Amino acid sequence: MSEKVGLTGLTEAESEELHRNLIQGTQFFGMIAALAHLLAYIYTPWLG
């Protein structure tokens, strides 16, 4: 167990976990956004 505490008071393990959550969230958000835009395009090519 590394107990190195950085400038922000977070250990490396904590930092990694926070980062993992952020990455996962971003990936999920991106996929949802892509799907929503795809469906909007299928509905009508940019609402034209």
Add this chain to the structure above:
Amino acid sequence: MLRTSRRLVDGWADLGTRFLPFADAANADLPLSRLLRLSLFQVSCGMAMVLLMGTLNRVMIVELHVPAALVAIMVSLPIFFAPLRAVIGFRSDAHRSALGWKRVPFIWRGSMVQFGGFAIMPFALLVLAGAGQSAHYPAWIGQLAAGLAFLLVGAGVHTVQTVGLALATDLVPEEDQPKVVGLMYVMLLAGMIVSALAFGVLLETYTPGRLVQVIQGAAVLTLILNVLAVWKQEARDPRRHEPRPPIAEVDFQDAWGVFRRGPDALRRLLVVGLGTAAFSMEDVLLEPYGGEILRMSVSDTTLLTATLSAGGLFGFWLASVVLGRGYDAFRMAGIGALVGLPAFALVIAAAPLDSPGWFGTGVMLIGVGGGLFGHGTLTATMRAAPRDAVGLALGAWGAVQATAAGVAVGLGGILRDVYAAATEPVLGYIFVYSLELLLLVVTIAAMVPLAGWRRDHATTRKQAA
């Protein structure tokens, strides 16, 4: 720095094992404002339920002309996710985190999933209906997308509600649990009522653009409400830096095995399922019964929903007050089931007597009985939950409750149709209401051993702790 001092405080709090990871909860009891804020997640859940079961159900059929059978399939999709609540609850109990959070990550992810579902939902529905130019594309795209949207929202609601209730149980000392349960139920109901009215007004003049705005507005509101609800609620586990005991890695099977061997665990779940089914089977049948059989006007039948809600609110309030004084929670649930007996009898009797007054009284009593029953079983679940398996216990309760309610509502409609087609319309309703009476009797019979046993549980649990 602040952290070291907090760890010191947490160390002191550990002495009183009851409030283990929550230094805040130990010194002063939770202020009401914080509890109210926490209960906002119930508002977002209520909003999602109304949108799925009520508003979108109607929009798909009336405005988008989607076949009713397809709508029924889509709307019932989230129910298939309900049994997984037990797994979600367990996962949040066993969640290993360097940050020392068990509940917040799940509520965050659940909110994201719910948000994502709502984000794609309007377009998915429009494509499902073959509107715009989507008719050029194969039909399965719309069906798949709409199904995914409903599944995502359902998964999000189930996750947020299960883990949110577990967080509430974590935060609140046992004597305050009845108040919190009451608050949670009231906020769920409030969220449902307010959003039903709001959606009604907003979609008064339907356009595809308005549909997109309303549903995506609901998506954003979900995120805002849920973030507000959990903001700074869960303290980080002070023991997070200690090396974990290696045997703590349990899987769901093991945890479930332990849980089901708890005192009367399966009987409790059976009672929850039977009682919930008994109190929800009439859900979609009350208004047509009033209109079709008792020839009440549309405004009068709409008033039925308000009557039912008022009864429910009274039940929650009464249960909060009485259980707050230490009354046995399962006995309270039993009283709720007992109140249901005259309630359904009144509703049945209203048809031969042709009396809307009896019907209204019966509906209100159903609300009261359902409120007492729901409150009683949830409080009992919270009280009986071992501190390290709160999520699993509440997940199991939620899984049984949500599944039973969903199946019962669907089954009620089907049974009414089938039986009414075989005989005559009145008998279709009477058949379902009688079935509910029967279910209540079975529920009460199954509860009898629980009420007497309760005291023994309490003492054994105290000794074990």
Add this chain to the structure above:
Amino acid sequence: MIYGKMWTVVKPTVGVPLLIGAVAVGSFAVHLAITTHTTWVSKFLNGEPINAPAAASS
């Protein structure tokens, strides 16, 4: 992952809202720009029926 350790240097209370806020403001700005610089979005949101499949968008 080398970026995973960045939160030992950047305070999450600053960095996370900054990140999420940037995504939110960015996507909102793009949609707002499309709404103000074209006519078809506001037409759609004001409830005008979209073109029939035969008449493609211009």
